[in-house]
Amino acid sequence: MVKPKGSILVADDEEHVRNLLQRVLSKMDYKVETACNGVEVLAQIKSHPFDLLIMDIRMPKKDGMETFKILRLDFPNLPIIMMTAFSTVETTLETMRLGAFDYLTKPFDISEVKMSVEKVFSSFFEKNELSSMDEKTANPPVKAFIGSSPLMQEVFKTIGRVSASDSSVLIQGESGTGKELVARTIHQYSNRKNKPFITINCGAIPEGILESEFFGHEKGAFTGAYQQKIGKFENAHGGTIFLDEIGEMSSSLQVKLLRVLQEREFERVGGNEKIVVDVRIIAATNKNLRQSILEKTFRPDLFYRLNVVSVLIPPLRERKEDIPLLAAHFRDKFCWKLGLKPKVISREALNALQSYNWPGNVRELENIMEHAIVMSSGQVILLEDLPLDLFNEHKTLFPEAAAKPKTLRTLIKALEKEAIVLTLQKTGGNKLKTAKLLDISRRALQYKIDEYGLENRVDSNEE
Ligand SMILES: Nc1ncnc2c1ncn2[C@@H]1O[C@H](COP(=O)(O)OP(=O)(O)OP(=O)(O)O)[C@@H](O)[C@H]1O
Ligand SMILES: [Mg+2]
Structure with missing residues (x-):
């Protein structure tokens, strides 16, 4: 017997659908298991991994939507193809928006099923090729129209x-x-x-x-x-x-x-x-x-x-709740495109993204995430990886001063810290150049770096 190309779990309460898919997919050299409801799906996926889940929406016990939402949290990397005989545009959109890989309506056209399954696996192969060094690359991008606001x-x-x-x-x-x-x-x-x-x-x-x-x-x-x-x-x-x-x-x-x-x-x-x-x-x-x-x-x-x-369509600044989801979506998209391992967005960077005004809306966010992915060298997207003007806007002290009354001393200190952070950023963490630009002595700079805990912003190769 040939080695299976991958493992698929087919979940449907109707026996003939399970049988049909099992037959078709086995013939395509996939290892296929089946489940009759959402409870079984969760049990099987928890007991051993699958490469793909094909799941009906209407099922007894736990329906497909509910199961889908649980899986999205516990197994975010598992590609899921949803299917239903009762296609309303609302459910379709909802599943795609939640990140289903694809959506099939019954009765299906078998070639459509095959194509969709092949697409899942071909994206796996591309992914593995992109980083044969490390199997754990970013998720394949799912078609998505995002917005929970x-x-x-x-x-x-x-x-x-x-x-x-x-x-x-x-x-x-x-x-x-x-x-x-x-x-x-x-x-x-x-x-x-x-x-x-x-x-x-x-x-x-x-x-x-x-x-x-x-x-x-x-x-x-x-x-x-x-x-x-x-x-x-x-x-x-x-x-x-x-x-x-x-x-x-x-x-x-x-x-x-x-x-x-x-x-x-x-x-x-x-x-x-x-x-x-x-x-x-x-x-x-x-x-x-x-x-x-x-x-x-x-x-x-x-x-x-x-x-x-x-x-x-409301501007992005009026639905800031959508920013984390959108940012994560574009992050995955570009990590995937560049064949990189998944990255996380630091709290600081996310705060900056959320306090920015987004005159260019979602397109601007998309561009900035691309920039950030390219700039970030590690697994974490830092505030520094965002373009400077965004950073500046975020860091501007006036909203801070306006939001909550602060003592002048606190504000001046915050300003001083900001000036040092920004200048260090400009000089690539070079202390000598930073001190020069700020017109203070190197010793004074070092003192403040210690005071504000900025050592990690300094280029350690400089000495
Ligand atoms: N809710 C969303 N979820 C995911 N991607 C989105 C969302 N909204 C916009 N995008 C992405 O942002 C980019 C800009 O969107 P689109 O081209 O549809 O905007 P537009 O309103 O037509 O802009 P313009 O007026 O400049 O033509 C596209 O890459 C699009 O895929
Ligand atoms: Mg347009």
């Missing part, structure tokens, strides 16, 4: 409610809040998911060619139109069109778009054949469109057409 829970619920419908959706939020991610998620959980998702960035395409980008053109429609071109609306037939930065669209195109939304048909530029399309429109903007309406740069009738369902 009440504000994001509302967003998830709206996504859940609208995915199944064909209603137009307008997503509003500052830059980097996840508008595109929301749009893709809505598409992914709609019954259009196997049809195209086509993005048009209304801000990036020059006005002159935008119309032809949208609707296509006939040969000879204008100078340079050497052949017929099919536009994005036609290409998206059956699927979703994502109109990004809709607030940048010119007023003439707004009129044309409105017509398509009303009549669901259009002509290619230079043509007169009526083309009927079935597309779902999702638009996004970081502008306040109501303001644009007042300023007469956006048509109110188009706004109401697009804004059938409105999704408002």
Whole structure:
């Protein structure tokens, strides 16, 4: 018998599903065991390790969701594929958000099951290849849309409610809040998911060619139109069109778009054949469109057409509870990408991340975590591994002084300590250079380093 490629636990209360998966997966050379409910799953996983769990959501005793939540805490590295016959978008989103590796709906397409399982194991192999020195590398990244704050829970619920419908959706939020991610998620959980998702960035395409980008053109429609071109609306037939930065669209195109939304048909530029399309429109903007309406740069009738369902993504600074989860998610993503061992985020660094204001929202956090992973040399991401301006902002004394009354002496001491820490950081822990920059003697500096317990910030190779 061939050596099994890995061990899989299949959990379902229906015998035929267990049998089917056992047969299929054994044939693929996996070692398969089965369980009938959540209690059995937990018992089996505690008794010996598995490489993958495939679990039904609806099961007696302990259901899949409950079991999943327990496993996420006790066995965070175990990839889990969830399955169900009762797919509501809410449960789907919830499982993906909690970090399921994949989600399968019954009755399944066996090739989809195979593909999903292979994906789990191929990521293991990549992972092992990346660090043959140490088996314990970071977790494989799981597809995830993260947010446990009440504000994001509302967003998830709206996504859940609208995915199944064909209603137009307008997503509003500052830059980097996840508008595109929301749009893709809505598409992914709609019954259009196997049809195209086509993005048009209304801000990036020059006005002159935008119309032809949208609707296509006939040969000879204008100078340079050497052949017929099919536009994005036609290409998206059956699927979703994502109109990004809709607030940048010119007023003439707004009129044309409105017509398509009303009549669901259009002509290619230079043509007169009526083309009927079935597309779902999702638009996004970081502008306040109501303001644009007042300023007469956006048509109110188009706004109401697009804004059938409105999704408002709050800026990150208004949902700081999400920062630790997001930071951990990006940390795992980049550790994984770079083939590094898992890292932990120090309390100090996390505090800095949490007190920062995040003008660039989640995208900025993502970039900063990448920077931190690259900068950190050990297993712990330190405050020093974060970019300096973030560090500075965090360390600025004014919030401290404002938050709680402090004596002047305490504040001055804190300032002194901060100045030394920052300068040591700038000089790479070099005492001589630090003393020079601060214009104090080396002895005075050493005294203060001892006083404030900063010896660990000093480059020990310097002496
Ligand atoms: N809740 C989230 N969970 C995980 N990743 C997120 C989340 N929100 C945003 N991201 C990630 O942050 C980055 C920025 O998100 P996205 O591109 O969707 O933002 P946007 O609102 O479209 O920004 P812009 O207005 O600049 O186009 C992406 O890499 C996205 O995957
Ligand atoms: Mg975007």
